[in-house]
Amino acid sequence: MPLSALSKSLRLPVIAAPMFIVSNPELVIAQVRSGIVGSFPALNARPASQLDEWLHRITEETRGCAAPFAVNLIVHRTNTRLEEDLAMLEKWKVPLVITSLGANVQVNAAVHGWGGMVLHDVIDDMFARKAVEKGADGLIAVAAGAGGHAGPQSPFALMQEIRSWFDGPVALSGAIANGRSILAAQAMGADFAYIGTPWIATTEANADQGYKQAIVDGHAADIVNSSLFTGVHGNYLRPSIVAAGMDPDNLPHGDKSQMDFGSGGNTAAKAWKDIWGSGQGIGAIRAVETVAERVERLAAQYQSAKDELRIRAGIA
């Protein structure tokens, strides 16, 4: 199915974003069964041989669902598993691949070879142009306030620039956590809302109870942007930095030369396990619930936001 037609087959125009450690098969299966695109980073299946089992299980348990699933590949020189993981995605003919940290012609060609499609995540218009030049089918615009390695730009700036030249599929991300914001993403020109953090506070997510509760209790003011933990700027929950014995207001800068996104092990895993990643949208998350309940809630909010907009715009 072409990506442009995909949004119409979904319960909501939502792609659940891949999250290091957090996204496991239970989460992905529940997302797809609830009618949205589910996803996980290939590196979450460890050791690499586990990726085969995960893809088998997800493929079986989502058979017949209207929504597809996606796998995230970190296309960075430190990812020593890239080739092996790509071969496994080919074996299972994964329908949608989300690439981050490097657009790559060979990877895109390989995915197209088995009939899959590639969405590449970008934080500015220059990277967006490069990604499309290198053969990505669509873009994920990661704006300020997003969980993980968020970009610094306003979603308005990003969408305005990208939509001035690109009419292919675009997913917008950054602190989208209720139905009204999904509709707002569409109004800004996005085909999909790309949502990460709200899935952490679900029963299916692979996260500590304390992490889930911190999302429920927190607000945007509790998010700290720092380069300390991975070498590039990311957004984290203040209470987890305090619990690790650090002062969130006086964090040293990270060392870019120590960046390691590829092994998914050691420093990265430790950083993400103890220092909890989160976007700024958590003020809208007030309970830990199942994925199905969260999707229902988002759908109801989305519908009432549409009704409200019709009234405001004077459309009968």
Ligand SMILES: Cc1cc2nc3c(=O)[nH]c(=O)nc-3n(C[C@H](O)[C@H](O)[C@H](O)COP(=O)(O)O)c2cc1C
């Ligand atoms: C805990 C956490 C881990 C993440 N890990 C990854 C990852 O492994 N690969 C990736 O492409 N993006 C990762 N992201 C970014 C998300 O895919 C997505 O861009 C982001 O969560 C969207 O913003 P939101 O959290 O405000 O919805 C992560 C985000 C969080 C919160």
